[in-house]
Amino acid sequence: MAFPEPRPQAPQLPQHLLRTINCQQGAVRAVRFNGDGNYILSCGSDKSLKLWSVGRGTLLKTYSGHGYEVLDADSSFDNSQICSCSSDKTVILWDVATGQVTRKLRGHAGKVNCVQFNEEATVTLSGSIDGTVRCWDNRSRKSEPIQILDEARDGISSLKVVQHELLTGSVDGRVRRYDLRMGQLHVDFIDSPITCVCFSQDGQCTLSSSLDSAVRLLDKSTGEMLGEYKGHKMKGYKLDCCLSNRDTHVLSCSEDGHVYCWDLVEGSLSLKLLVGTAVVQSLSFHPSETRLLTAMEGRVQVWSAEPEETEDEAPLL
């Protein structure tokens, strides 16, 4: 939410390309910052998950063990674990340092679209196209999930966890928010299949992008719409959206090769970032700085507010 800044600053937007990483793992299905924003996780369609350093763009580790393309990944708060999900219907917990598979969680009936740790990395939550969210216990070796949330009537496309709340977006056009503390399930009807959901940083709003080429900002408590952002193109692909690190802007991938960036309050398009000619599939905003990751085909690009002085690593483009 936009609280008035004490000193109005020029909005900083990640418009300068810092570097391009050629991941060499097929199409990059998802790209994610780790918890502190120093590392990148890229999920490749060649079944591998790769860990990169943001600063140098070097490959640190390759995690291979999935049976099909990796669709999403998340790192734990302490950077000790990575969870990833794949089209092979499994969720894998990785040990970051050794690259070994800690656990392989089987149970979903279809490909697993999204995966997240909870805040303390005690539970892994995974959403699949089988319409269920499964909560896996990381503390025990049980092969069964703690709970299966099967309220969705179609596949789960996106899932986010913040504190005691779980936000899921489903293809049935509904955004569901499970409040563990209150024991309530709030269902917001959006009508169009949801591709991505987010919490705002202050936890008061939810952002959801849907296939009617619209990104909507809803009030979390009432479900009222606070903003609708249009102009991009999201018709058929499951693309990401996100909020900037200070909730000032709404960003969304687009099928026309741009990343659209709207002012959250005004709703006006403030930046149309050309990434490439193909579909921008995934994006991730740095948790604290003005940095953006985009994934298009096999490349991951790092964008920053101001160009880096040291131009020793010229972009490969």
Next chain:
Amino acid sequence: MASDGGGEEDFVTYGTPLEPLEEDEPLKKPVPLHEQTVKDEKGRYQRFHGAFTGGFSAGYFNTVGSKEGWAPSTFVSSRQQKAEKPHARPEDFMDEEDFGEHGIAPRQITTSREFSSGRRDEAADKARAVGAQASLIPGDLLLEELITPARSSIGVELLRRMGWREGQGVGPRVKRKARKQQADDGARVYGCALPPAGSEEDEEEEEEFAPENVTYAPKDVTPMDFTPKSGLQGLGYRGLDPGLALQGSGAAQHIELFDPQGGRLFGDSQRGSRRRGVAGQAFGVGALEDDDEDIYHRDSMSRYDTVLGGEEPGDGLYGWTAPQQYSDKKDRSRDASYLGKILEGFTLAQNPLEEKQVFPPPTLPRGYRPVHHFRPKVDVLRLSGVSPALAEALKTSKGHMVKEEPQQGGRHQLVSGQRGALLGEDTLQGPRSVMDLLKPEDKERLLRLRSSTQPASSPAPPTQTPPTTSPVPSALTPLWTPSSVQQEAQAAWRGTQPSSQTFRPFDKNPSKQARYDLYLSRLRQGDRDAVEQSLDPCMTEWERSRERDEFVRASILYRPASTSLSSRFTRGKNQEDEDTVEVARDQEGDVDDKQAAVKMKMFGKMTRETFEWHPDKLLCKRFNVPDPYTGSGLVGLPKVKRDKFSVFNFLAVTESREPKAPPKPPDTEKKSRWDVSQSKEAAEKKDDLSDLLSTGKNHAETGPEPEPSDTAAATSSRSEEPTDQEGSEKGDEEESRPPMDLFKAIFASSSEEKSSSSEAESNDEEEAEERQEEEVKVESEPLNLFSISTGVSSSAATPACQPPVPSQTKEDEEEEVFGPKLPPPSAVVYTGGTAGVCPPSQEDKRVRKRSKEKKPKKSKHKKEKKVRWKEKQQDRNRFETDLGSAQKKKQKKKKGKQKKSRKESESSSDDSDPDVSPDLLLKRLKNIRSQQSR
């Protein structure tokens, strides 16, 4: 205690005498408690250490070793002197206290074992003193004392003076000779031992030689210990005997009352391998023990007398219920003493083995020769020239039935029913085909319809109705006459068993339900006018007629499954309450309202719904959140049980020809709506559908003739997907259509529900694709019931007017199944010089697969292209390492990729791209057209 005064020499002094009191000496201050220290004989303080460290201080002032502390023995290389190794004995680690009188290894001159009694060494004595308390049988110790010659008690002295000798019993002398005491070789018998079995006889024998005037000492009797059992241990339990634990190898054995080796009490028994060290029943194998044989005492009930006063042993122990070896007494021959050594772990059998009775072979008759003649077997059927009468005669003369040769060639030519008959299986009782399940009038309608659609020139083929098990009333009954209905109800219910599962439609009205039950029971008996009889005569005519109608309808609608289908199915073993179904308590509200709200962008109350949701307890724990519903075992959304069937679902059917589907379980709504453009509402669609149908009816006469289809084949299509049916309904308007009732009749409410839901969700854009499906279907299976409706599909005949199906619909439909799509792996030429390998994405495969299934013709060139592309890529993968070839093929691959991905990306796009090739533009145009046409 202390001796003072005269005559001191008579007293024995114990302890330290007090100092003699001086009269004038001032009273000594008493030594305070903390100054009262214990010192040893050398004046050293003795510190008490605790039970396990041997009591008082060990070593030098609480240290180990000397004043300087413990000096480890220096290492000396023993390479040169391997032979001599320092053998440390226990004594090396003992100090003088240990060697002292009260130490653990006193060094004093004592009588050696040979000269003392059996167990006469200091340690053993001490241990025994301790053990005497723990032992359950103090007699053990007492006896030992009695036998001990050296230090006998005063009683023994007295006895001895009276003429008693060791081994004799106490009492007046008897004439009988005392039995031999078995004091030899240590086989002492304690406790309740029996006299040896043979002793009586021996006595009898020896008595002959015994002189008359000689008297003998009485038998020595082992004193019985009648001390009450204390403690909670079971009978016969003995604790650990510390005496045994501390004794050396030569010590006598612990006496085992219930020796598992039954022979031990008699004579010689195995005493060879005995363990030493800590032994007892309560303990396992100790570290000091040699082996672990026979750790636990085994006892069996057979050792105990189960009958009071059953038999008199005659040994003076009548009524003694301690274990005895009575069985041994009964069977002398099995006495263990005769059998000798019994293997360890074995006991004597309680019951002797039954002897096998051997029957002698029968005596052979005289003149018997052991040769067998085989009678020549006459194969009657093979004899071609033989007259049947003769064959019959031959058959009977042989005295055995020649089995009829099966007419079928082999088991592979048998029908399953025949095989089942051969195996003795019951034939399935149910109807043979789905047609049997149809109501007769529906069948009739079907037939009529077919004949009407037949061209006049070709006469309607006489349809042969398959044999039905359910009695079919005359086929030409007028539609829905009450009598026919009643007949049908009767046919359905006749002979069925009344069960508790029958549906009770009038539960709300008990009297009515009772009448209905009566009606049903009459129906079961086959009563003709069941309805009239079961109706209440007191009711008015109008009421009665109404109730009659209701009853008949209800009985037909809820006809027992046994007549139709149940014979084909086996009932589940543990059926739950069938009539209820779990339904989420809070149903989601109307979607239409919400859609309207979304359209108006009125998010908020209209679109927000809040349910009670129960998280798992463990989940709350993991999230560090208190359980919001403590104590409720629920997880997820609360569920309620609802009636699966509601009366109204059934009763409403015939009144309004529009059957209402039973309430949809929420899961049926689990549909995919990945596609965006759905503006139509379900209600509208229904109207559309009915319009379509009516027009279809109108067109029925003019439409193209369907092929005459076999009814069996027609019914097989019932199992087709609902979309298929729907497609056929929605398909092409100029086609002939059977009346709606027919579909209703065939597709009862179960499929109706499905189709309606799929109608609701179906989008117009599916139509074209379904048409295609139909095309394929018509080609593949021409004998289809729905060929009536689709016929020679006009869409196939007029492909030109139809816009060719864009690839988007295909993809959309695929998404309907698989959810959101992912962008193609790579659409543009890699900018980097070293591009990663991109395997074909899932979508490609899927598309390929589907195109194979659905659209064999149209997608052929496309498929080919893809296949070629795939081949290329495979090649590329294969030679990836080879730089030269990789370089060459990369270009090809890039081309292929470009083409494909562009196709995909553009197929789903409406926007304009800067660079578009003309054919792509064309495609896109078609795309748009198809969307508009929907």
